[in-house]
Amino acid sequence: MAETLLYTPEELTAFAAAMFRSAGMTDADAALIAGDLVKANLRGVDSHGVSRIPMYLERLRHGLVNPRPQVKVTRVAGAVAHVDGDNGMGFIPSSVAMDTACDIAGEMGIGLAGVHRSTHFGMGACYALRAIERGFISLIFTNSSPAIAMWGGRTSFLGASPIAAGIPGGQHPPFVMDMAMTVIARGKIRLAAMKGDPIPEGLALDQDGNPTTxxxxxxxxxxxxxxxxxxSVLGTLMDLMSGVLTGANFGGDVKSLYFDHSEPQNVGHLFFAIKPDLFMSLTDFGARMDEFYTRIKDLPRASGVDEILLPGEPEERREAQRRRDGIPVTANVVADLTAEGAAVGVAFPKARA
Structure with a gap:
């Protein structure tokens, strides 16, 4: 098991933002991406946190990602917008798209924004949380580079292509879902590889199609x-809706974030925003969400279970704990980030005592 060091979220955010500024990004865009990466670490989704900075910077250096994209939003129907990401970091057009969908939903009751010419957009829950902050229900689809086989195939074709969703709560925490189509997120396998840790059986096959740990x-x-x-069927749906529908790459054509430096990824995303008070008052909706929460908590528990948690609750509690105690980062990731920073004159912060 790799050694783990602790850092404050503020220090990691400042470092990440400085690294993206060094790659030519604007202050606002660098801060947006840094905040989303550290948010992933805070919520315990370390596979989508600051460990990805070297990989993102490499794609920027290769010219595969536009450091200063001119994101274009076109209203194509009453409740629908099309977003051209201009090959920028996926966080940027995705943030614009989620805000656009919310703006339209505020006007029309429901809003939809489809994105093309984007790249990996980080942790999907970030966009669900943004919509919740604005008081909207959300659904977030994306496709991604080949990671899993089509059912019956033996080579990777579909992406891990996560789906995320958020529903504002009443007096209790909101519902926040974010899950990939793989048994576990591919980024978590990558993080285990970086740590030198094995993975459980049943998660993946090697290049020859053999089960591996x-x-x-x-x-x-x-x-x-x-x-x-x-x-596999849900992964197919994500590719059809996020890739085929939006005009992005699809059907195995999304370029690998990790291994393919031949051209931009052209990832597609789809963002839905819905007003929660379409069918009743906001007060009544909040009360119904609270009642649902209470019913879940009062359910008979299985043996060994102390509490039944709703999606998003474990991450919310982990964030509170990590804000208090610090964010754990493994020593090998620290070494990578320190080296990246030294190359551009940005010092990596010191670990907490």
Whole structure:
């Protein structure tokens, strides 16, 4: 197990923002991406946190990502907008798209924004949380580079292509869902490979199609879909809706974030925003959400279970704990970030005592 060091979210955010500014990004865009990466770390989704900075910077250096995209929003129908990401970091057009969908929903009751010419957009829950902050229900779809096989195939074709969703709560925490179509997110396999940790059986195959617990071989091989054929079908839906529908790459054409430096990814995303008071008052909706929460908490618990948690609750509690105690970062990730920073004159912060 790799050594782990603790850092404050403020220090990691400042470092990440400085690194993206060094790559030519604006202060506002650098701050947006840094905030989303550290938010992932705070919520315990370390696979989508600051460990990704070197990989993102490499794609910027190769000219595969536009450091200063001119994101274009076109209203194509009453409740629908099309967003051209201009090959910028996916966080940027995705933030614009989620805000646009919310703006339209405020006007029309429901809003939809489709994005093309984007790249990996980080942790999907970030966009659900943005919509919740504005008081909207949201659904977030994306496609991604090949990671899992089509059901019946043996080579990667579909992306891990996560789906995220958010529903504002009443007096209790909101519902926040974010899950990939793999048994676990591919980024978590990558993080295990970086740590030198094995992975459990049943998550992936190596390049030859053999089951493996070696995280490095799994990362280079094929991830398995959750729920067998059901995960494969949902992955297909994500590719059709996020790729085919939006005008982005699809059907195995999304370029690998990790291994393919031949051209931009052209990832597609789809953002839905819905007013929660379409069918009743906001007060009544909040009360119904509270009643749902209470019913969940009062359910009979399985053996060994102290509390039933709603999606988003574990992450919310972990964020509170990490804001208090610090964000853990493994020593090998610290070494990578320190080296990246030294190359451009940005010092990595010191670990907490």
């Amino acid at each position: 070696d995280a490095a071989k799994a990362f280079e091989g094929v991830c398995l879909p959750f729920g067998g054929i059901k995960g």
